[in-house]
Amino acid sequence: MRPPVDVERIRALAVVLSRATRTETVLYLTGGATAVIEGWRASTVDIDLRLEPDSDEVMKALVQAKRDLDINVESASAGLRAGASSWRDRSPASSVGLPRRQCG
Incomplete structure (x- = not known):
């Protein structure tokens, strides 16, 4: 069994x-x-997450990060269907220091 995941390990995964x-x-x-x-x-x-869009690069990084950070990660996609009513609108942006990176 893996150890509990704290805020620093969640932030490390996001980085x-x-x-x-x-x-x-x-x-x-x-x-x-x-909640953390x-x-x-x-x-x-564990960390339940959804990435939009997902990509091969990010998924490979996720697999490696799970090993390196010794964390459990689960896909939250089942509960967040693309056509479901406005869950994106009800998902606030974090204000607690998760990285934001401009791409392109």
Whole structure:
């Protein structure tokens, strides 16, 4: 079993993914990772995320980051269907220091 994931490891994952992308990509966090980023709790067992768009480069970086950071990462795509009603509009941008990188 992997150790709990704290805010620093969530941020480290975001940095790795930001560096791997070649196009503008949005990282959506759900579940316990959101609670950790917002400071509601200290850790979570995994990071549930969705990347839009995903790419081979980012997915390869994700696989390597899971090993390097010793974290569990799950896809949140099942609950965030492309046609579902306005979940993107209800997903606020983080204000707690996740990296933002302009691409292109």
